[in-house]
Amino acid sequence: MPMTEFALPRRSDLPSAGQPVFLLGIAGAGMQALALALVSEGYDVSGSDRDLEAARTLEKHSVRIVRESDMTAISHAGLVVYSAALAEDHPALREARSAGIPTLKRARALGALVNDRLLAAVAGTHGKTTVTTMLALATERAGLDPLALIGGRVAPWGSNMRPGAGDLAVVEADEFDRSFLELDPDLAIVTSVEAEHLECYGDIEALETGFRTFATRAQRLLVCADDAGAMRIADSHESARTYGFASDATYRVGVVEAGRAGQSCLLYTEAETLPFRLGAPGAHNAQNAVGAIAAALWLGAEPARLADSLEQFRGVERRLQVLHESDEIVVIDDYAHHPTEVRATLEAVGSAWPGRQLVAVFQPHLYSRTRDHAVNFATALAEADRALVLPVYGARETPISGVSRDLIIEARRGIETVEPDEIETLIAVSHPTVLLFMGAGDVTALAHQAARFASGDPIDALGD
Structure with a gap:
């Protein structure tokens, strides 16, 4: 599949429909969508990921999931697509390239699928x-x-x-x-x-x-x-x-x-x-x-x-997603991870549930973003009645010296720290409360635990 270095990808850069395509790092949201789209276009799709359980949901859509160490599926692929999160020297990528199998980064494969x-x-x-x-x-x-x-x-x-x-x-x-x-x-x-x-x-x-x-x-x-x-x-x-x-x-x-x-x-x-x-x-x-x-x-x-086209729209998963609602407490999960998003989410929740105490639990995502936006995060979080900050979720980044949640906490008086194992204590409210979890990391798991605990299922919540 020859491609000019600066040429935009086209459908001709993909194998013909029916051919096997292997996706490395298939569990990510963008890779999952691409896998499903390739299946819908007639490709034989398989893939691997370190997080096998997160990828298992694709199996019901005829995507075969294998361990990263299983090179057999890669060896039979007509194309290997890899996530931007993978290093260029990943062993599976090296194996594919040494075998002469074409490889495309996820963004380029997406372009090839849709640009025509x-x-x-x-x-x-x-x-x-x-x-x-x-x-x-x-x-x-x-x-x-x-x-x-x-x-x-x-x-x-x-x-x-x-x-x-x-x-x-x-x-x-x-x-x-x-x-x-x-x-x-x-x-x-x-x-x-x-x-x-x-x-x-x-x-x-x-x-x-x-x-x-x-x-x-x-x-x-x-x-x-x-x-x-x-x-x-x-x-x-x-x-x-x-x-x-x-x-x-x-x-x-x-x-x-x-x-x-x-x-x-x-x-x-x-x-x-x-x-x-x-x-x-x-x-x-x-x-x-x-x-x-x-x-x-x-x-x-x-x-x-178009007049009624969005009447049933309730949001995308992790965008103002209500996980539990009762007279005492509402638990919401949201993907907000930029100061502007945090501010907009707090405003929307405050308007939708007026009169309730708004408790924001925020997990900073990436050390670089925490460093660059600490003051703005603190200013946005100050709109909550109570703001608590979890440790930074580093994701693809390694720690940066001097960068932690303390940069946010020290930028504004009244912002508190909270640890993951303290979340259940926030459910014991004395007056109607909205407990809002925000961040792009694994804070969503804490939100779901809190929702289950608020629903009266503490054993299940603490068992996760």
Whole structure:
């Protein structure tokens, strides 16, 4: 499979349908979505991961999971796809290359799968998972039958991939590792651009250059008018349109009625006003929804079919996900791991459950992000009635000298530390409380433990 070094990947870079494809690091969200999409396109898919249990869910979708040490499946593959989290000198990669088997990084394989379709790609520092999901649901409701790959599990699909027979593909475009630069979108959506993944880019200027390259490649560009960074990207595109609450947005949103169960909204354009119902709370979700519906309109969806397209949307897994709710306590799990996301999540929860004590349990994700945003994290967390910070979840990073959760705690008086084994004590509340867990690491396991404990199942909760 010859490929020019700077050429964008195309379907011809993949083996023909029916051929075996092996995925290294298959348990990650992006790799799982790709595996399912390859199955839907007729490929014989297998894979391995250090976390075999997390990968086992794919077996019910005809994906064969093997141990990392099992080289037999790799030796028969027509292509090996590997996660960005894997080192280039991983033993299995070395084995494949020495055997002459083509290898592609996950981002390039995704591009090869979708670049020859009508591609709508959603990028942004935050909000991209939700907007991608909303756009997929809206275009599905409009009858466009999209192929969709998303970074979070979507309840109606039972996974984070939707097979589609239409020409349209809707994908989440990740800026990490410059992955989105492997995509060739017809329509690019940019939700926000703030300092993030600077471990990949070095500085905000290089990050914005990456977003600008992604955006200018597209024939059409849609950006959030409420985000200064996104608007700077819009300046580089002559046919950019905007969405959001801003009075001069091409597609402006107004919230007519809002509550815990959702909100009634209006989408305003120069030509028309479109009412729509959204099944999720929060001003940030109203903003996300108008972006998704605006994109669907631009892709040719009939307005009348979009009015109820998001009425049943309750969020993506780990995005304001309510795990337990009673008169005494509500337990919520959320993926927020950037200061802007933390602030938006706290505002949404406070609006949806007014009058309750809001206790935020935050797990910083990555040492570099903790170092770069400690003060902003502390400022955002101060919006909670009580804020507790877990130890840093390092993920792919090694510890950085002098960087710990203490940087956040020392930046603002009143923020406390909490250890994983102390979570159950937070359930013993004296008045109605919302216990909100936030972070991109394994804090989700603590959220589920707390929910089970709050449900009266302490033995199961403590046994995990």
